Amino acid sequence: MTQQLLQQLVEMRGIETQYVDAWGKPATIAESSKAKLLNTLGYDTSSDEKIQSQITQDIKSVWLSPLNPVQVVRNTQDIILAVRLPIELVNDDHTLTVTCENGDVLTHQFTPVDQEMTTMAHIDDVEFHEYVVTLPLDLPLGYHDVALSADDDEFAHSRLIVAPEACYTPSEIKEGKKIWGLSVQLYCVRSEKNWGIGDFTDLALLIEKAAGVGADFIGLNPIHALYPANPNACSPYGPSSRRWLNYLYIDVTAIDGYDDASVQTVVSSDEFKATLEHARSVEHVDYEAVAHVKLAALKAVFDVYDVKYLRKNTKQNKAFKAFVEAGGESLDMLAVYDALQSHLKADGKESWGWPVFPQEFKDYHNPAVAKFKSANQHEVKFYLFLQWIAAQQLEAASNKATDAGMTIGLYRDLAVGVSEGSAEIWGNKDLYCTGASVGAPPDILGPLGQNWGLPPMDPRKLYEQAYQPIIDLFASNMASSGSLRIDHVMALLRLWWVVKGDHAKDGGYIYYPVDDLLGILALESHRNESLVIGEDLGTVPEEIRGKLADNGVYSYRVFFFEQAEDGGFFSPSHYPVQSMSTLTTHDMPTLIGYWHCLDLELGKEIGLYPTEEILQTLYADRHENKQSILDTLHGHGSIGDNVGRDVNHTGMNRELNNGMQVHMAGGSSALLSLQLEDWLEMDKPVNIPGTFNEYPNWRRKLTENIESMFDRHDINELASKLTHARKRASQG
Template sequence: MTASLIDYLVTNCGIESNYTDAWGKPTTIDMSTKKKLLQVMGYQVDNAELLEKQIEDSVNKSWLSPLNPVQVIRNNQDLQISVRLPIELVTDEYQAQITTEQGQVKSFTFSPIDGQLANVCHIEDIEFQEYIIDLPIDLPLGYHSLALVIDDDELATMRLIVAPVACFKPEALVQGEKVWGLSVQLYCLRSETNWGIGDFTDLSYLLENAAKQGAHFIGLNPIHALYPANPDVCSPYGPSSRRWLNFIYIDVTAVDGYTQTAVQAIVNNDEFQAKLKEARDTDLVDYSTVTALKLKALEAVFAYQNKKYLSSNSKLNKAFKSFIADGGESLQTLAVYDALQEHLAAQGKDSWGWPVFPKEYAEYSLPKVKTFAKKYAARIKFYLWLQWQAALQLEQANNIATSNNMHIGLYRDLAVGVSEGSAEIWGNQDLYCVDASVGAPPDVLGPLGQSWGLPPMDPEKLYQQQYQPIIDLFNANMHATGALRIDHVMALLRLWWVPKENSAKQGGYVYYPVDDLLGILALESHRHQSMVIGEDLGTVPPEIRDKLAENGVYSYRVFFFEQAEDGGFYSPAHYPEQSMSTLTTHDMPTLSGFWHCHDLQLGKELGLYPTEEILQTLYADRHENKQAILDTLHGHSSISQDISSDVNYVGMSEALNNGMQLHMAGGSSELLSLQLEDWLQMDNPVNVPGTFNEYPNWRRKLTSNLQDIFTDASLNKLAANLTEVRKTSSV
């Protein structure tokens, strides 16, 4: 009995039993992993009686709900809904009353018996029937509410989401233009004015000057909120909240009130200036020092604004209150979390995340948390204000892109999840399966598989919450952007779940409602006029690439991964037009690092290779790949004949570096993204996958100030050539 129940749940919960791995080999998930996955979803798999009761309760709950929680349709589809009722009620007359997002009310009267019978169930000797009802009602795009009404009584409600058939695409791309842009890790930027970390003013400068060089976008690393009280936890891919921003990117000097005497007394203090100089001069971002300096200065600026504007009925306070109201509970949760984590850390208590908070603070909704929020309301207001200032400065940067006629402008990166101890999970623990982590099965980049320490959303709970968390996520990350890059976009279809205590390769795929999620993505994309790029690397099922393409999501093509079976590299001219191409990513070595094998040497020093034999195999493969790259570049006349065709005599040079970038520029991808690190011919990577404390990930700065980059004649020439080649490839 238990085995059949588990088989039923495996199917019903979207757990995949078989998949094709990165090498094309059919692979089966063992039963023990399936049971663990069901356990982390909350099922009592070791107790047949309890498990049967759980399934029965779940089925009954569904049948006792006349309507589904939510339904997503495309605007080219007919509107149909499912209605479930006891058999004695199916001949009655009902009204479907739809209130559109715009406030219009549209009604249709029907009897379920006139619809299509879809299913039947018996609960305690009562027969329930499910009917498919056609509603001849035209609805605009948006989020609408449907109520099932009989005799003026409302039996149930559901959300109706009407979405376009595909994501937004800028008119310039529709007309066939092919463009290029730069991708940056914002924290890596050096400038003459920042405080040891790139900021939103640097971003504005970069946008304006890149636009003058012919670039049409600047791509950012995730700029999600991290942990002010724990600044050394700095991975942008393990955030506290994906809806809100990392305050560390605020340019303190650009905030109203910075020039006040009280603020200047703090920042001009000798000790403050000494620390600021040290933070600027170091080659690695010193997150602890930068955070401390910015918080100290921003506290003083906030004190000024709070006294002058934010405690009265001023125009500024109205704008602040509007921002807070729009942010809702999600914003309040983050601000309270930041203040509470700071409070616990100051007391010397365990505070890395809510799992180690005192029990009375272990969840946002607890009474003690509300008491804390009242007592420390002033500090919480400060953290709310930080989010407001960050949002204002990001919007200003986006305005720079618009005013410089960039076809895309800013594009943001959406991380695949939040870390276990995050504010996002603290505020909605029911949505997340905290006893599992998302990751990836074994593949070329990670032969042992990967576990990222990011608890997955439960797809059923997401459905029951009417997809609101996903709607909020897309809405927040598309605001003030021209494009959104979705990290590990396969997550819309399926995610590799790894139960705690299991190795990364002992996981399994769990499926998500991909068509619904893509519909919501398309709707938000059009609302924000923001195109979508999906990072589709790793173990990618063929159906997701086709589905993404149909939905207007751009593929992500990395030159070094576009390799044929014979070892040769595909010409960028053969990439899909609906794609963004690039040479390298933040998880890969730079061009120079790749060519000179610095990544392999670094991996040896960090102990990433179990045996010398493995390392030597990697060196041999790299040698062959470099020769194949040279063959490709010469075959397409992308580099000068002055560069040897024999890899044994070719080191990385400016000519080879630029030739590779121009080779990509001549390709068919509508978007070309280039790394600033490669413009500067840097060696060291910003991140080494598989390391934690062994390497200073997410800290390495650029080797040049922004101001110097845009006065460099050779880089100006490269930019001009890229612009010209892209224009030529557009014809």
């Protein structure tokens, strides 16, 4: 196999051969990794002949397509389409017909030979020409259909996406207002009434309370659909579907029908009450217990609601049917998947995900799945009902933020992928490469690299599907919110693919059509009036930061990562205005945990550090960093003399904790996000990256009910200081 031929295919498929690593040094992808990545993309690299044949076929398929499947243009640019035709047709009159999203139909007639020819090729002894055709049409923003015809014969179709120059920013933020809000993992929330896990009613109450003390947003973890039949698969970053919601956040008691005698019989049983009391009282979310009581109660409520509303000509049934129709195949596949997984589990069969389903059920489009759906319509309808109710309750919480006058309201979080056994992959296997996983190359936080167990989308398949899956993702996750945070925003440019069975460090970068994806993001941002935040941590090329900023995406600045070469911490007043700043994240220790090195102690206990030498280096670095933080805070007058200046004698206390938060509030970032855990002075993290069963990730609850925490004088005083500091920063 000649490397030159392999390299040609590598470049055609957007595999990066060289990159700059997290330490600023050039790195090269191994030849073996290139071949494996191509294999994962469906190519046979066993011989030169096979590689050449596949290159030829790829080129041929492009030339035999008169129009590209999709094109994204900005509304400030000329609309230029590529048209490819055999030479015998280039002198004929052709028509491009654009059917706009609003129904308007516009046409443009042209003769190909009169246009600019860009290239030519011979395919099966036929000469083909490619021309660029400028459409002299003023098209609105949106998704438009394009048809190419000659002599009234339509023979090619394409999608034309017209997008704005940049993402949406609320007018108040544009005018310089600086705001703060709270980030919360919704499942962690305690309240007087919830069933052992935070729910959408809790969220509405948190919004009301936080808005009352000056917050302008509540930031959520991903609230994507997980696995009703496998509740311990609880990571919000490894969902079953990113388009739909986690039913566990439904407040069962708020659904019409909960007070029915049949439902009350279920929830009043001794077994139910004992399980519910256990779920409410334990320190960590017991997903098995929560799912047990919620599913039992929800099924009872559904049976009542179904008879009362969903089998008759009622406004509720009309709304439900409209929701199901709008959800289309994506919603149907999730409901069928959840029902099927539940049946397999009940029958004692392997059921963690579609890879272990019986052969006839391994694909949503199989006849056996359609037969299962037909035979289990009531149960499938139940899972559709759960999504409908969840969407309503989330919207009610979002409306509470609007009514409270929050500048942003809810900000949601879009995970970078779905887990291998997910419904999202089960229903669109062509799109996902299940022979690989998304991850990260070696960097400071993960010196061995990272493998996240999330199969990536094939960028070519995404393009061939006219970007519909990504459009649906953006639109659905911007619903019922005022902002969207995109986890690992670098995925819009490139993703680190790790072939199944390989070490994470042996992966490689695959490029995505970043300009097209940013255009779609900008369009959906304006449609949904959603400010976009890109989590741009890790190995990030400088050019992408500029591109994201130009497209109106807000950067993500974490205080502990904003360090100068001398070890000092940059003042938050030097952060970009177009950013959201924060002290810590869900992947980091709390302020108390950081200061007292509890994360390092915990890491040692669970075996995260290979050697004692590595651990001692981390302790030494932490000691120096804490001293630099004290120097910074004192230098800016953010803490008083009550807080010591020598790290050897200064522990974390409330004044230091609050001083760090108010220090951030005086910064230049338009948005400041603070963790509710730090308000409650908690010491344990919610997640430890790189662990699975070693630590109860995604389970640790808050230490106080939301009803009482906002009655505390110290909480209200901190909120007042934050609001005052943000107002001062707004005035420059």
